[in-house]
Amino acid sequence: MRRNTTALVGSRLCAALLLGLLIGTMPARALAAERAPSVEELQQKLDESIKAIQALTERVRELESRQPGTAVASTPAPAATPPGPAVAPPAPVAAPNTADTARIEALELQLGQLESANAGRGSADTGLPLHGFADVGVATHNPINADLKGFNVGNLDFYLTPRLSDRSRALFEMNTEVSSKGQVGVDLERAQIGYQLADQATVWLGRFHTPFGYVNTAFHHGAWVNDSLRRPGFLNFEDSGGIVPTHTVGLWITGAPRVGTGKVQYDAYVGNGQQIQGGIIDMRSAGNTHGDLIFGGRLAYLFNSGATEGLTLGVHAFDARIDDDALPEHLTRVLSYGGYAVYDTDQWENIAEFYLFDDEDLSGSSGSHRSHAGFVQLGYRTAWGVPYARYESTSLDQTDNFFAAQTSGASYHRSALGLRYDLGSDAAVKLEFADTQLTDRSREHYSAGLMQYAIRF
Amino acid sequence: MQSASDSRPRRTHSPRAAQRWLLGAALAALSLRAAASDLYVVCNAGVNLQAADIRDVFIGEKSFAGAARLAPADNSSAQAAFLEKVMKLDARKYATLWTKKSFRDGTNPPPVRATDAEALAYVLQTPGGCSYVLRVPTAGVTVVAKF
Numbered sequence: 041m042r043r044n045t046t047a048l049v050g051s052r053l054c055a056a057l058l059l060g061l062l063i064g065t066m067p068a069r070a071l072a073a074e075r076a077p078s079v080e081e082l083q084q085k086l087d088e089s090i091k092a093i094q095a096l097t098e099r100v101r102e103l104e105s106r107q108p109g110t111a112v113a114s115t116p117a118p119a120a121t122p123p124g125p126a127v128a129p130p131a132p133v134a135a136p137n138t139a140d141t142a143r144i145e146a147l148e149l150q151l152g153q154l155e156s157a158n159a160g161r162g163s164a165d166t167g168l169p170l171h172g173f174a175d176v177g178v179a180t181h182n183p184i185n186a187d188l189k190g191f192n193v194g195n196l197d198f199y200l201t202p203r204l205s206d207r208s209r210a211l212f213e214m215n216t217e218v219s220s221k222g223q224v225g226v227d228l229e230r231a232q233i234g235y236q237l238a239d240q241a242t243v244w245l246g247r248f249h250t251p252f253g254y255v256n257t258a259f260h261h262g263a264w265v266n267d268s269l270r271r272p273g274f275l276n277f278e279d280s281g282g283i284v285p286t287h288t289v290g291l292w293i294t295g296a297p298r299v300g301t302g303k304v305q306y307d308a309y310v311g312n313g314q315q316i317q318g319g320i321i322d323m324r325s326a327g328n329t330h331g332d333l334i335f336g337g338r339l340a341y342l343f344n345s346g347a348t349e350g351l352t353l354g355v356h357a358f359d360a361r362i363d364d365d366a367l368p369e370h371l372t373r374v375l376s377y378g379g380y381a382v383y384d385t386d387q388w389e390n391i392a393e394f395y396l397f398d399d400e401d402l403s404g405s406s407g408s409h410r411s412h413a414g415f416v417q418l419g420y421r422t423a424w425g426v427p428y429a430r431y432e433s434t435s436l437d438q439t440d441n442f443f444a445a446q447t448s449g450a451s452y453h454r455s456a457l458g459l460r461y462d463l464g465s466d467a468a469v470k471l472e473f474a475d476t477q478l479t480d481r482s483r484e485h486y487s488a489g490l491m492q493y494a495i496r497f
Numbered sequence: 498m499q500s501a502s503d504s505r506p507r508r509t510h511s512p513r514a515a516q517r518w519l520l521g522a523a524l525a526a527l528s529l530r531a532a533a534s535d536l537y538v539v540c541n542a543g544v545n546l547q548a549a550d551i552r553d554v555f556i557g558e559k560s561f562a563g564a565a566r567l568a569p570a571d572n573s574s575a576q577a578a579f580l581e582k583v584m585k586l587d588a589r590k591y592a593t594l595w596t597k598k599s600f601r602d603g604t605n606p607p608p609v610r611a612t613d614a615e616a617l618a619y620v621l622q623t624p625g626g627c628s629y630v631l632r633v634p635t636a637g638v639t640v641v642a643k644f
Contacts, residue, residue, distance in 0.1 A: 171599070201603045206566060211603030234603065239559050257601060265597055296558075465589050496596060 172198040173262030173496050181488035183270045184280045185220040186476070193218050194492065197261045199230075209234040209242065215261045219279050220447070227279075228325075229261055229287070240297040247325055250288040251307035251338045252356040253380045253393040264494040267389055267460050269472040272415040272432040273452065275393075278321040281448040283413075283436070284376065284395070285314045285360065287323040288334055301345040305354070307338040316364035319447030330371075334360035340380075350385035361402065362442060370441040371403040378414070389419035389426070399440050409440035426460040438480055450481040467495045536578045539620050539638040540567075540627040548642035551583055554627060556594060557604040568625040569607040572616035575631045582644040583629075 175194035182188035196216040204210060213230040232246035249257050255275050259266040276282035290311020296303040312324040313332035340354025357377035364370050380393040394414030401407060415432035433453035436443040443449035458472035470492045478484045538551050546554070546562045553559035554569050561567060572579070580586050586594070595606040610616040616628040620638050627641070634640055 171596075199600055201599050201605050203605055209603050213600075232603070236560060239561050258597075260600060262600060265600060465592060 168200060168202050170198060170200065171497065172196070173264045173494065175263035175492050175494035177269075177490060177492035179488060179490035181486055181490075183490055183492075184218070184276070185222070186486060186488070188222060193224075194263055194494075195261050197229075199262075207236040209236060213261060217261070217280070220281055225279075229277075232292075238295075240295040242294055244292040244294070245290075247287060247289045247323065248292050248309075250284075250286055250334075250336070250358065251292065251294065251309060252284070252336065252358060252376070253338075253378070253395070254352070254354075254382045254391055255393065256286050262494075262496065263470075263492060264466075264468055264496040267419050267421075267426045268417060268428050268430060268456075269458055269460075269470040269490055269492045272393075272417075272430070273448075273454060273476075274395075274413045274432070274434050275415075276448075278323070282321070283434070283443065283446055283449055285321050285323060285334065285358075285362070288312070288314075289323050289325050289327075290334070296342065299341075301343070303342040303344065305338070305340045305342055305352075308335075309337065310335040313361045313363070315362065316442075316445045318365065319445065321362070321446065328363075330361075330363065332361035332363075332371075334358055334362075336360075336376075350383055350388070352382040352384070353379075354381075355379045363403075364441065364445040366441075366445060369403065370401070370445065372440070372442040373400040373402050374442050375399065387421050389421065389428070390417065391419075392416045397436075397440070397442075399437075399442050401441060404441070406439055406441065409437040409442075411436040411440060411443065425462070428458050428460070430454075430456045430458070432456075436480070451479045453477055453479065466497065467493070469493055535633075536575060536582055536629055536631060536644040537634050538579075538583065538627065538629045538641045538644070539617070539634045540641050541565075541620050541624055542637060542639055544625055544627065544639060544641075546627065546639075546641050551627075551642060555579075555584060555607060557598050557602070557606075560604075562625070565625045567627060568623050570616060570619050570623075570626065570628045571607045571609045572611075572613065572628050572630060573609050574612050575616070575629055578631065578644075579629045 174196045176192065177183070177194060178191045180189055182190075182192055183194075184192075194217070197213065198215075199211065199213040202210050210233045211230055212228070212232075214226065215229045216224065216226050218224055228247065230246075230248055232244040232248045234242050234244040236242045249260060251257050253275070255271055259271065261277070263269075270276075271282075273281055274283050275286070277286050288309060288311035290309055292307065292309040292311075294305075294307045296305040311334050312328050313330070313334050314321050314323050315328060316322070336356070336358025338354060338356040340352050343349055343351040343353075355377070356379070357375075359376075360374045362372055362374050375398045376395055377398075378393065378395040380391070382392075383390040392415070395412065397409070397411040397413075399409045399411070401409070411434070413432075413434035413436070415430060417428060417430040419426050419428035431454070434451045436449055436451045438444055438449070438451075454474055454476040456472055456474035458470060460468055460470045462468045470490075472490045472492075473487070474490070475487045476485070538548070540546055540562075544562050544565050544567065546567070550559050550562070554567055555571075559567065576588065580588060580591055584591060598604055599606060608619075610619050610628060613630040613632050616630050617635055617638065620626040620628050621635075
């Protein structure tokens with residue numbers, strides 16, 4: 041009986057234990073049953089995330105490899121992406137990828153086409169740019185002809201520099217100008233075609249500005265380029281009151297090789313001997329009848345460092361046989377030589393030139409004649425303008441046929457104060473007050489106030 | 498009345514995430530600044546040019562590098578940095594210099610490209626071509642100097 045009771049208690053206890061174990065393990069099993077699919081889902085999402093990241097990484101790498109100049113190595117490696125349950129849900133990342141990729145591809149295609157089109161577009165199919173200068177003004181004495189007063193039209197100057205292949209170069213300057221007689225005319229001021237042998241040598245053929253001094257090859261016909269309102273009187277162009285052959289038709293070699301810290305600028309030229317016609321030097325663009333020549337040169341050193349940076353010191357000379365249209369005709373050997381100094385910096389534009397003339401009468405018996413001309417100009421570039429002062433003087437032998445035959449061959453001296461005020465990068469207003477004294481053909485003395493409005497385009 | 502956007506559950510960032518964002522932004526700003534400070538002067542692969550000659554090339558004083566005729570091009574998107582670092586000129590003086598140069602010598606100013614990509618494409622395609630860019634140049638061009 042006791043044994044039976046014990047067995048019964050034991051069996052009940054076992055049942056209770058089994059029941060308890062069963063009851064006790066049911067929540068855990070149930071929880072385990074719930075957790076099992078969640079882990080799988082997370083694993084699946086993690087796999088999707090990693091795939092999406094890898095796809096994005098590959099896409100970025102592909103885009104960067106197509107884009108020039110981008111370092112591919114800067115693309116982060118896929119392994120650097122931290123795996124684990126903390127990764128954000130993949131859906132928001134993967135969803136915009138397709139749409140964005142399509143848009144990026146479309147934009148990339150357009151950009152590539154634009155870049156290719158722009159890169160392939162050369163200057164040849166955009167035409168030849170036309171640039172130039174123009175100026176107008178008003179004066180109590182005209183800057184070219186002192187007998188005229190009031191408003192005046194200066195120059196309308198166009199220049200062309202066509203882009204030529206390889207070593208060929210060209211420069212054409214066409215100027216519509218008002219002469220000293222008030223007549224409007226059009227001149228082909230420069231027509232030169234050149235061949236660049238090297239950086240240090242270019243050969244030009246045609247009509248060019250005779251390389252002497254500084255002003256004649258620095259400012260040309262564009263008033264805007266010049267800080268002062270006008271050139272020194274004796275260096276004006278032939279039909280504007282000048283007394284030296286500012287143009288030559290011929291051959292010119294020029295260059296500026298580097299020597300030391302600076303450069304040596306050299307010029308050598310030969311051309312048609314000029315002729316004085318109607319009191320004005322003509323450069324004989326079509327040749328002359330006697331075949332005589334002008335030849336000359338210029339040599340200068342351009343300082344490019346230290347305290348002398350911006351300084352140029354040079355010498356120049358020309359030898360010409362120049363006749364005139366008088367009866368009987370005069371033929372003069374004109375030998376001119378001199379020197380010049382320029383100090384051109386951000387602040388200063390100081391220029392000095394002088395010319396000596398040692399002429400010989402080849403057609404008569406008047407013998408040799410000595411004359412001289414020169415000027416000094418000081419200019420200071422400030423934020424508000426460029427004030428300048430200039431003194432110029434000539435002493436020209438009036439028994440020298442070369443000067444006697446020229447309308448503007450009289451001696452003079454002139455003092456001037458002026459101001460250039462830039463209205464912008466392409467327009468300037470200039471004022472000048474000058475006092476001029478003629479010293480031989482007449483003793484006329486006059487003061488003048490001048491204003492000029494000059495532009496470039 | 499609450500707007501639709503207000504009714505959305507707001508996304509919150511942990512302080513750690515905020516720190517990461519700040520760090521990333523700072524690094525990005527630093528890298529952009531570093532990139533913006535670099536200027537690369539590049540030439541066509543066939544050009545052998547010294548850094549000391551760059552200024553002369555872009556003001557028309559040097560037209561040849563050995564037998565190769567140089568064909569410089571300005572890059573308007575990088576020109577300010579180029580003028581400041583290399584030419585030591587402002588844009589106005591550079592333009593004036595070329596106006597006078599062209600008028601006196603018959604030389605033409607460099608053509609202008611609008612972007613780094615255009616400048617690089619020009620250099621790649623043009624024998625003797627040279628230009629400058631702000632981004633790391635692509636392969637196929639010669640980096641003459643980095644400023």
